[in-house]
Amino acid sequence: MNQDNEDKLTRNIKQTLDDSVASLDGNTLSRIRQIRGQAIDKAIDKTDTPQSNWSIIMSGALATACVMVFAVMILLKSPVSNHAVPLDDLDLISSSESLELYEDLEFYEWLEDDILQS
């Protein structure tokens, strides 16, 4: 078969196939449109679902980050001495000596130094 013959054959076949599609019955065309619509709906659902999941994940992550920042800020701002009792003060509190003695402690120290020097 020569090339012209082959071209004519394929051209005629293509034309006949196009004609057969153009004259598809209404039921078939309707079913094809229905399938196409279902496929589009499926594609839309597929596109929507990951976005929703992504936004949920992002919201959760943002909320967690906010809580963590807030917690760190509270920890950093909290005065350390609020609850901690210095060890020097513990001696004063637990001591049985009169509080006046401690109030005049500098005087007694000076007096002691003076005695030692003399």
Add this chain to the structure above:
Amino acid sequence: MAQIATGNKDDALDILQDAMFKLVEKYADRDTKDWGPLFTTILQSRIKDWYRRNQVRNRFRSWFSSKDEEYEAPIQQAEDESARTPEQLLQADRRIDELDEALHDLPLRQQQAFLLRTWEGYSVEETATAMKCSAGSVKTHYSRAVHNLRDKLDEHW
């Protein structure tokens, strides 16, 4: 294309539905220009699966019933919307039937190669991708298909 391969409208529509769903399920995020070749590849794959499943069943059918009773192309039932005379309609129907039978009788791979190249206008490489075979195989299948069709169809074609 699915209808020519299966010879059954319902099966062809089922294959079409499977292929469309598969396309949106797996490749909806791909570039739109890829959709055509991807859809064709999926469709060809589905047709091949169907063909394998039904090969044995069809053999039994052909043994126990005549071909005319077994297969009636949907195009035979279609209304012609163009204003053609009954003679022209009859001639067109005969032509379509003749072609349909010739194509349907081709081995599946020849049928696929021929329809993708001639009807869809795919290049050898695109057809090879859709059929998941080499370009050389496409050329061989196509060439054999053309020769087989030439033998089956009369000189008016």
